[in-house]
Amino acid sequence: MAKYRKKPVVIDAIQWTGKNLDECKLFTGDNFYGHVPDLREIIVKTSNGPYVVSANDYIIKGIQGEFYPCKPDIFAATYEAVTPSKPEEYAYKCSVCSRIIMSKKPQMVGELYCHRKPMIQKA
Template sequence: MSAPKKYRKKPVVIEAMQWDGSRASIVAICGWANDPAEDEATVEFNYCGADDVHDVTISTLEGYLHVSPGDYVIRGVQGEFYPCKPDIFAATYEEADA
């Protein structure tokens, strides 16, 4: 058996939006992520009152994943969506020039 090799992550540009916990923020994310031509939404949420958002989920290749306030919603290189914790996002991504 050979020893493990080291690999560097290829530089790719992704799109992402951070959910700040507000209803306005998740509505904007839904507008970006959800395809109106599709029957099922990619990003879904429930709310109570004016701004009490809870149960935010993303339909991913691995099933439904929960999104917490502060998490980023990422569109991957193949158009898939998934959540990412802020510390992992900061360690993995930097803002790209347009």
């Protein structure tokens, strides 16, 4: 029998605490099926039909957009938190005074000016 290793894939997930119903509804969208307040359970549509998610279970969004529940111990053994990467920033420099302006989005030539001259994107 051959052995296989799971590919490193980043997934989105949320833990159902029993108190964050709105967050879970927002996360699952049209796949939210129902809520059983007395049992602190929610029901989520999966590719295999509706599944019950108990308090402290995780709801995982798979790589094809599918949702499925996962028990906390399995989640902890399988996944680790990913540090979000820093958003890309663009630097623009004035050709006269060397002033630098940072922007979260790329600017078109002529959108940023200093000394009445367009600023140049810094490499």
